[in-house]
Amino acid sequence: MKRATAILMVFMIFMGTLVWGAGNTEEGVQITELTEPVSIQVWYSLGAKYSAPLEVIIDKFNASQKMITVEGVYQGGYATTQEKLLAAYVAGEPPVLSQLEQSLVGSFVANDALVPLDSFMKADKDFDTKDFNKDITQGATYNKKLYGLPINVSTPVLYTNRDLFRKAGLDPDKYPTTWDEAYDIAKKISDLGSDVYGLRIYNSGWIMDSLFHQFGGTIFNKDNTKCLVNSKEIKNAMGFWKKMVDDGIAIYQGGKDGSTMDASGVVGMVMRSTGSIAWFKDNVTFDWGVAPFTLGKTKAVSLGGGNIYMIKKTTPEEQFAAWEFLQYLTNTENQIYWSTNTGYMVSRKSAKESSEIQSIFKDDPRYSVTYDQLKDAFARPTVEAWPEIEDLIQEAMTKIILEGASVDILDQTASDIDELL
Amino acid sequence: MLKKKQIDNIQGWLFITPPLIVFSVFIFIPMGVAFFISLQKWNLLSPMKFIGLANYIKMFSSDHFWNSVMVSLLYAAGTVPVTVLLGLVIAIMLNQGLYGVSFYRIMIYLPVITSMAAAAIVFQYLFEPNIGFFNYILSIFHLPPMQWLNDRHQALIAVIIVGIWKRVGYNAIIFLAGLQAIPRYYYEAATIDGASKFQMVRSITIPLLSSVTFFVTVMQIIASLKVFTSIVVMTEGGPARGTDVLPYFLYKNAFQYHKMGYASAAAIFLFTIIFIFTLLQFKYGEKKVHYQ
Numbered sequence: 001m002k003r004a005t006a007i008l009m010v011f012m013i014f015m016g017t018l019v020w021g022a023g024n025t026e027e028g029v030q031i032t033e034l035t036e037p038v039s040i041q042v043w044y045s046l047g048a049k050y051s052a053p054l055e056v057i058i059d060k061f062n063a064s065q066k067m068i069t070v071e072g073v074y075q076g077g078y079a080t081t082q083e084k085l086l087a088a089y090v091a092g093e094p095p096v097l098s099q100l101e102q103s104l105v106g107s108f109v110a111n112d113a114l115v116p117l118d119s120f121m122k123a124d125k126d127f128d129t130k131d132f133n134k135d136i137t138q139g140a141t142y143n144k145k146l147y148g149l150p151i152n153v154s155t156p157v158l159y160t161n162r163d164l165f166r167k168a169g170l171d172p173d174k175y176p177t178t179w180d181e182a183y184d185i186a187k188k189i190s191d192l193g194s195d196v197y198g199l200r201i202y203n204s205g206w207i208m209d210s211l212f213h214q215f216g217g218t219i220f221n222k223d224n225t226k227c228l229v230n231s232k233e234i235k236n237a238m239g240f241w242k243k244m245v246d247d248g249i250a251i252y253q254g255g256k257d258g259s260t261m262d263a264s265g266v267v268g269m270v271m272r273s274t275g276s277i278a279w280f281k282d283n284v285t286f287d288w289g290v291a292p293f294t295l296g297k298t299k300a301v302s303l304g305g306g307n308i309y310m311i312k313k314t315t316p317e318e319q320f321a322a323w324e325f326l327q328y329l330t331n332t333e334n335q336i337y338w339s340t341n342t343g344y345m346v347s348r349k350s351a352k353e354s355s356e357i358q359s360i361f362k363d364d365p366r367y368s369v370t371y372d373q374l375k376d377a378f379a380r381p382t383v384e385a386w387p388e389i390e391d392l393i394q395e396a397m398t399k400i401i402l403e404g405a406s407v408d409i410l411d412q413t414a415s416d417i418d419e420l421l
Numbered sequence: 422m423l424k425k426k427q428i429d430n431i432q433g434w435l436f437i438t439p440p441l442i443v444f445s446v447f448i449f450i451p452m453g454v455a456f457f458i459s460l461q462k463w464n465l466l467s468p469m470k471f472i473g474l475a476n477y478i479k480m481f482s483s484d485h486f487w488n489s490v491m492v493s494l495l496y497a498a499g500t501v502p503v504t505v506l507l508g509l510v511i512a513i514m515l516n517q518g519l520y521g522v523s524f525y526r527i528m529i530y531l532p533v534i535t536s537m538a539a540a541a542i543v544f545q546y547l548f549e550p551n552i553g554f555f556n557y558i559l560s561i562f563h564l565p566p567m568q569w570l571n572d573r574h575q576a577l578i579a580v581i582i583v584g585i586w587k588r589v590g591y592n593a594i595i596f597l598a599g600l601q602a603i604p605r606y607y608y609e610a611a612t613i614d615g616a617s618k619f620q621m622v623r624s625i626t627i628p629l630l631s632s633v634t635f636f637v638t639v640m641q642i643i644a645s646l647k648v649f650t651s652i653v654v655m656t657e658g659g660p661a662r663g664t665d666v667l668p669y670f671l672y673k674n675a676f677q678y679h680k681m682g683y684a685s686a687a688a689i690f691l692f693t694i695i696f697i698f699t700l701l702q703f704k705y706g707e708k709k710v711h712y713q
Contacts, residue, residue, distance in 0.1 A: 079677065083676050083677065086465060086466070086679070087465075087676075089466070090465050090466065107464070107466060107679060110466075111464075111466035111467060113466065253571070256545075257549065257550070257551075257571065260549075260551075260552075384464075385678065387677045387678055388677070388678040391673075395661045395662060398573075398659075398660055398661045399661055402572075402573075402660075402661075403573070403661070
């Protein structure tokens with residue numbers, strides 16, 4: 001009996017060391033070539049329309065060489081993907097690559113679950129880091145280290161219903177440049193009928209964050225230790241939106257029902273991702289335009305969409321293979337292919353200057369708006385508790401805009417959020 | 422040699438071992454672990470930290486928690502009486518031996534076996550304020566359109582309607598089984614005595630069904646406290662926590678906010694309440710039989 005116990009204990013210590021060892025894989029480049037074939041997974045949250053071009057790139061990559069097989073796995077929306085990735089990471093079986101939305105990276109950064117890409121980039125002479133637009137890669141840079149490469153990066157742009165502009169006697173080429181102008185234009189459009197709205201607003205995190213910045217506010221202080229949603233600027237911002245809804249000029253409607261409204265042509269203006277260009281092309285029959293969403297005193301838009309990150313607790317071979325694929329995915333040629341098929345931004349300067357992209361800008365200037373406002377883009381805060389914080393702010397906004405609550409309830413929201421920081 | 426009694430004992434244990442293992446792995450051990458985690462601060466990624474009852478204290482002083490308790494109670498108050506009464510009425514109608522009754526039985530039971538996730542997506546379209554079916558019905562009766570899932574208070578009504586649709590068939594089938602266990606000759610005797618249909622229902626059916634009614638009510642309360650799928654699909658607890666029932670509250674804290682300890686405390690709270698109802702069912706469910 002004693003012997004059995006002893007053997008069991010040795011076994012457990014051995015297993016424990018293994019687990020401990022697995023959790024402490026060195027980061028960065030450890031091998032320089034693969035000796036055996038490797039299969040890796042890349043998780044993404046892109047719906048059908050957007051995953052198809054990605055899968056094409058994956059297939060091309062798999063056909064281009066023999067050692068690495070990449071499998072793309074759809075994991076649901078942004079939040080679901082993040083949840084599943086976290087669960088897989090805790091279980092010790094994460095995929096080596098995963099797409100993550102800009103604001104959902106916080107917990108992975110805070111808990112050191114990502115492999116920084118710097119050493120891969122340095123070791124790889126063919127990889128020209130400078131070719132990447134810094135305004136875009138800032139979204140994946142934490143503590144001055146680059147952790148991810150851009151895939152579907154976007155900024156919110158203002159989609160306009162040019163038919164409604166004309167009906168209201170407005171020049172469809174004269175889009176608003178300030179919130180006051182937006183108010184006037186929206187008012188004229190909403191006067192067309194009781195079920196027509198000048199502007200559709202909603203409480204998605206990155207849209208709220210853009211609005212707050214435009215009114216001169218920020219959600220957190222510089223080092224993310226204090227919540228500032230009860231600042232005068234943010235109260236003004238919320239108050240302004242509330243007034244637009246109270247005056248019957250704007251409608252507060254998000255989600256699927258919001259998209260339905262956009263498609264049915266009862267909304268004069270709405271801010272959505274530049275990646276929605278593909279959606280508008282498919283679902284909208286009226287004449288629509290794209291304008292910059294840099295309204296407000298401060299010109300600002302938040303970076304949206306996602307980057308692809310390399311996850312720890314994976315083997316050096318997997319990481320090596322992952323880097324090979326990441327490089328392929330973000331090379332100039334594939335970025336052009338991806339961008340022309342989706343409307344999301346290319347992040348390489350060489351891709352943007354390519355004749356393909358430039359000719360698209362010429363044929364359809366709606367694609368170029370997001371690049372024009374990129375200089376005003378800011379990265380989302382990487383706060384670990386962001387999902388809960390976003391819910392709290394959304395809730396406050398709904399209460400203020402729909403239920404007549406005073407903007408002063410933001411004082412309570414701010415102190416609730418402070419507890420989470 | 423083993424005595425007969427000992428052999429019986431061993432046999433007994435052998436028989437219950439397989440279910441015991443399954444229950445342990447999937448229920449008892451997770452329950453114990455949940456209680457253990459509820460005493461920790463843990464975000465999945467960092468190591469656990471023992472904090473005693475702090476999660477419970479935080480929970481009982483949180484407005485959001487009490488909001489969830491309130492929403493769960495309202496949901497139960499909205500679904501339980503209606504599903505039980507409607508279930509009884511439907512069962513009595515189904516018990517009449519009308520032509521094509523098995524077809525109706527299937528129709529009534531169909532929602533119970535329909536996947537809630539799929540049904541909830543269909544209901545989302547039915548509740549759509551502009552082109553949805555429910556507002557169309559209201560417009561026929563010249564009633565003003567409702568906002569349904571877009572309004573904090575109406576969203577709860579919407580999920581209650583879905584809850585009733587989902588559960589009424591289950592209750593009806595249980596009641597039907599209870600009705601068929603009531604001997605025919607009671608009704609024959611009552612008919613001879615000149616009792617009306619209504620009198621028979623009131624004086625024979627309802628008293629003799631009391632144990633079934635009790636069972637159905639308790640099960641319905643438990644089911645209402647556990648409602649989850651329709652909430653996830655249709656409202657995600659919103660708008661503004663208007664449908665943030667307890668199971669969704671703890672799910673969100675666990676898997677979106679990664680507050681595993683806090684969520685486990687909420688789970689233990691929910692477990693305690695459901696456990697009390699289960700004990701009630703065990704203690705009083707059997708005694709209320711009225712047959713002879």
